[in-house]
Amino acid sequence: MPAAPVPPSSWLVAVPRPIPAYDFAAPHGHAGTFPVGCRVLVPWRGEPLVGVVVGAGSERQSHRLREALQLLDAPERPWVPAATVQALGEWAASAGLPLGLVWDDLLGVGWAPALAHRVRAVAGADLTAFAENAAPAAVPGPQWSDGAGYLPALLDSVREQGLLEEEFTPVQPTVSRIYPTAQGQGPLTPKQAEAAEWLAEYPGQESLSSWARGAGVSSSVVAAVLARGHAALHEEAAPPPALPPCAAPWSPGLPDSLPVAERWRLNGGKFAARARALAPRIQAQLQAGGSVLVLVPEHATLDRAWAALSGLAEPCGTGAALFSGLLSPEQREHSWEQIRSGAARLVVGSYLALTAPLASLGLLLVLDEGSDAYKLSSGSRAWVPDTAQAVAGAHGAELGTAGVVPAVETVKWPALELPAPRVRLHTVDYGAAPTQPELGPLSMPGQAQSSLGYPLSHDLRAVLRQVQERGRQAALLAPRRGYSALLRCPQCDYAPQCPNCDVALRFHRSAHQLMCHQCGHRQNVPRSCANCGEAMWQTKGPGTEWLAQEVAQLLPGMPVYRVDRDHQDDLSALHAGGSGVVVGTQLLLSQPAPPELALLAVTLADTWLNVPDFRASERYHALLWELAEWHPARAPLLLVQTFQGTHPALEALRRSQSEDAGQSVSLYPRQEWELRRTLGYPPHACLAQVEVAARDRDRARAAADAVAAALYTAGATAQEVLGPAPAPIARVRGVYPYHLLLRARSPERLRELLDAVGSVRAGGRVRVDVSPRHLS
């Protein structure tokens, strides 16, 4: 960050609201400082609010500025590094996002510090006039007093007149604990005496309920003891919150064989092998006094990465810190402080760790850079790997990615590819035989099934029986949760629909209810078809419930477990090595693989392919390799049921085993890279999706047309603007979304197009998603 030669008299401050950063005058005594990355309290709608200094205020002001109230961090120890501030600023500008939205999304700690607030009138000022029109309210006098004692609006008007002195000082976190006292009043009942005795034995209880639980009495008894003064609360300094411990220290025995480049990728192998390959580079950075940030897409990977990498810090004389949204506010604060003080120079965390105050960041590692979990679903809708590149660039840090397969976006980077995991693949190709695949009876048993068998093919049944005979374990990947994709009338094909969305309701057998997986609407199963009166229903499209039931029927006596978002069985028996079958959605893969896993089956692979998105086959390919590396040591039989048995992604997996191709995991992404060049898709283009929605369909359509018209007026070509078209689900939660896809040659061009979108008053809700992950 180039420092301004002369400190500015006003600061640009980002507040956690979806708006641009605003200017504030530097607070009293700070006119000579320019504390980029420090937090500052600013007056906001009459009350103090924490913001982050992100730049210098513009020198010419059309209106007079409010003065910031107080700087919360010392300028030499900013809350966020200046380079990160610069990176986020540039990245937000390139995506056309208001800066406050980005900061609200990416800074996960420090917005709500505990502060003591005291105020007094400036010398000689009489503030009584400020209280006149309202009901009699207290006003600050010449002595310091607690700011909480005054109306915020009153304080703000005094503040605005420059007649208020105030101070905000951090208060150390405390906990209140309960101790027995000697000076209680009045006799105690037997129960109360019992509670008091127990407390004498176990003083320092954290809550009344823990006391009551421990003493084995009701909470009213301990409340009475407290009320009579036989016990009292004491405020004590809170102990530092517990954080997961580092793994045992280790150093790799191998030399560094990763590419030497500004950015590189590491693929192939299994997780542990990749961790061993990364270790020398991480330790070299730490030895040289630099910092390393390891970014993970979700919590399952976070745990694995922490277990594998946290032990690398200690041999280099530093610590490791974990940071993610799963931590409590206290833990986050503590972890941030470890990083900021320099005690931890290795950080493993989620996207929230991107703003971590690491000094001299030398290496930023992005694990599984193609994972859709990196797409933030709300707010800025950031594609985190993009943001990570901006941060690495601003710090001058090298950027590495690591995962079993490379994303198409990184496949051309300098690489180290470990041998592909071993795969034993068996395909059941429904496409080869004419079938009626997704049909299944609900009320009528024994209906004709496909010649290969569905949802459990003959081959799958045979292998499942073997698994049971040999006391081994199997895992089945179902296309969806619930019992079935829909319920339909065998007479007229009608399927019950959601009242708020244009989708068929999903059938949940155990609850015997229909559910909308878009908006959560639930209702009972109708007695008969609303269209023709038929009283029977047929289910279509098996989910976890259905498949678990099929397996239980096939293998009597075999334990069958289910894992999906709304049903998670306890798998401890499986993890202890007991025989069984687990049926789950993709969520299953975020858990450790059962140790005796002999079979891993994808019951309908086409679910991953029948998605209207140009990345569908890339995702499918990545899923197959994820399955191949799930078990850390073994290669269980991978059985794939599909209508596209010769799909190139599947072929790539097959070829990787027959040839000794060194780059087998990147074969398919390379192919995709070429294909996307001819189609003009990323990484050869920059995309943004514009969603225009309104409660009224015609209004939504008109608003979307208005956005398109504005784009063409601004010089966009037909190549660059696709749509508008109704969203794949034409109505969601009662509104009609329309989509436009912007496709630009460069980030700069995309920026121009987004500016045109931003300047229209369309007459509907407009949302922009830069680097979208799910397209129609």
Add this chain to the structure above:
DNA sequence: AGCACGCCGACT
């Protein structure tokens, strides 16, 4: 994002 203001429909 909140939170105000302001404009139209359906109730005690």
Add this chain to the structure above:
DNA sequence: GTCGGCGTGCTC
């Protein structure tokens, strides 16, 4: 007559 829906605009 008002209560309350949500469209629009503003926050230094």
